[in-house]
Amino acid sequence: MSGTALDGAVAVVHVIRGEADDGPHLTHGRGSFTAPALDLDRLVWPRSEPGPAFHVPVAEIVELLVETGEALRADRDGLLAEALDRMAPVSRLPAEILERAYAALWRSFRRPSLYAQIDHELGGADVLDGWREVRLPEGRVAATRAFPPRLVHIIAGNAPGVAAMSVVRGALTKGVNLLKLPSNDLFTATAILRTMAAVAPGHPVVRSFSAVYWRGGDESVESVLFRPQFFDKLVAWGGEGTIRGALRYVGPGFELVSFDPKTSISLIGREAFASAEALARAADAGAADAAFFNQQACVASRFQFVEGSPEEADRYAALLCERLGVAREFSSAGGPRVPAELREEIDVLRSMEPDYRVWGGYDGTGLVIRSSEPVDFHPDGKIVNVVPVGALSEAVAHAGVATQTVGVFPDSRKTELRDALACAGVQRVVSLGGAGGMPPGLSHDGFYPLQRLMRWVNDE
Template sequence: MQYRIPIVARGKVIEDCEVTCEGRYGASFLCPDPNKYLPEILLPTRRALEPLYQISLDDVVDYLIELGTRLRIDTNPHLQWALELASVFNDVPSHLVRGAMAAFPTRFLTREHLEAMIATVGREHLDGWKSYERSTGRISHIHAFGVPTAHVIAGNGPSVAMMTFVRNALIRGYAIVKIPSNELGTAVALARTAIDMAPDHPLTRAFTVAYWRGGDVDFESKLYHPRNVERIVAWGGFASVRHIAKYVRPGIDLVTFDPKISRSILGADTFSSEHTMREAAIRLADDVGNGNQNGCTNCRVSYAISDGSPASLETLRRFGQMVFDEIQRLPPEVSSEALHMDAGFQSKIAALAMLDDDFHVIGGDKRGGVILSLTGDQVDFADELRYRTLNIVPVKDYDAMLRFITRDVQTVGVYPENVRDELRTTLALHGVQRITSLGYMREYGADIDPHDGNEALRKMCTWVVAEDCMTNYAPALWRKPAAAPGGRTRPAP
């Protein structure tokens, strides 16, 4: 079966699907030619944004809450269609995708959550011109505006599309979303649900969704121009971001949420008793297996304080088995065995299992795996670990671990708790963007807290200042000083 993926442009659904594209796992789909419909994708004029600023921020919040009432997967045909697409083009099991979609109304679209997101920018900046009187007498009125932005979103789950919709609405920007070939449906489903709810609402018309092949120079060279977009928000990997970066120029800023890797640190007290080992194993299993290790926040490598003695390594072998067993016990709504396993990845694990002087391998199949490095070096494909696979690396002290910590590391989970306070400054200086308790690595409020080292919502805004230099007679070089009432300087007549 060939699936048809429409363009949704400024509140209109375009189903002229004449281009055949290859998806993941041998499936293909049809979509409209984006070059043909570029005029519909782009804003005809920047004045088309003005209706967004004729509604209040309270109106925006009410719109999003109402949208949430319509995002019930049991009754929403668009989400059901997106779920079917995910089962064909994505390697995340359908029940996990369904669970993520089912959480949209409560995870993203409650009033409390939306107000918390607004607070990261400041309601006074999003809903008007906040005034600041400067020491010179100048009055600065500052407003945070959303702008036309191209969003190159990730395909490792449906939540990225939902987050993008909400972020764009709150800052009242215009989003052009490039949907990934392994997550074709969710952004389209959100746009179509919004059309069903309020087809002429400015927020509905401010969310455009299209598929185009990455590297389509003819299309992208027209799209990525300052008259069309002022931001590119890219969730891609190294090659993708490097490609997009060539379009960055004066007038276009790049905001990246590039794929990161996450780690954990197990202090010496982790192994002081069976109780602490079991507790750490339960927590670490969730950090590894939650969402089938498809997120940047999933743990892939764990550094364990060890003196390297035979007794210490035997303890780590037992601990690794505990972690593997706890991964198998994760509830099905959280994690499951792999659907598709890359043969090359499996061969790498099999090769390590033969090097029993250097590695101790537990599992290593569709159930997941734990690789204990016996020599203190992480595996050379640590950044590629997936399918619920963990590498445990013994280190004699924290300094020995730091050579593995770079800006590529997003989240570090720690156990016990005192490790966080001891290491947080050191980890931050080595590039880590988030330090949390072991077992909570996947519980990331990236839409409220800093995201990959960015205050995302603030960075997606253009901050405009409108200055009043006359009320208080702000000084200027061209003025001849003259006394004004109250002792202020005023312009000479």
């Protein structure tokens, strides 16, 4: 099955234990696509025996991932091209962003990135390959091991990199992995897994992965699979509905690892107004953060707090709007048109000058609203709300546990703000313009993913 159309519907490929599923298809999505019927017994690995990769050395897994990355980069079998062809007509992202995102997938498989995760999150490969001796108080000696887990991944489809990240993390754990394909990206994960299978057919890591689609919340599937006799942890990405649905199944022996829904903001210090050049740099960096994946990613800035007067904030907002329409690696010059209901609300704000000012139109190239307080709707599709503040410390009150990334300009102001932001619940403070792309080996959403995914076992 290579994704051919059946009666006008796109055929989605399933991967079962490293092999493409050629079983009979069922129709999904009001007839828009078909996918193989699920055999739930084939989607679990019995606990009576170790997973295929439980005893594979980390060095061998890294080599396989590096080779997979090179194969993705070359795409000799056309699997990524095939996935891209099927994604482009249905994705919220423009084809040009998808093309560049697919072209960058191989970067997640680079050797330095893989070892950065192993070294920084787990303290080295020894605890994956065997037992690490630890010294305890009173001269006692024990051993600990990061034991391979059994994982179900509910992955998000807002950016193709989530699938690559999930495959890499799943492989490095040595565990068994069932990936649920999201309805807004039915193709990326299986293209990556099929590429890995072409690199090393039948390899234990390859046989440790399955990727299939079912409708989210389908109790006939989830009530069977989401059980501790089959899996240790549910790794869930997504909105509030996805996370609350996952919580229904959490209990003793079955843990939730949640990448919660997040939003991100920016803090622009008064230093931006020291010169025209400084203001241009700040606006360009603020636009880069706001437009990342056309604001479809959690790291994309939606609210930007400017230390200065309303007039200074207006100067910044005008430049920001211009730069939102600049194409970058992971943003396009244009985007989706602003929905009618949101246009009506913004039109009301336009009529309320000077309390509000609005720059830009509704064509998706970018729109900026300046207001004295954050607007009460969710800016989306390259819409940014600029809010003037007397001091950046005042903006900390607008951060919370749902705030993932905060970009700060200039860099020198991060030190004075980061503790207060962390106290408010923020998970990530970056230089303005650096929100996109998380360096491997650092925490993600407030925890170290590899460390959290493992099953930690002691020998005392």
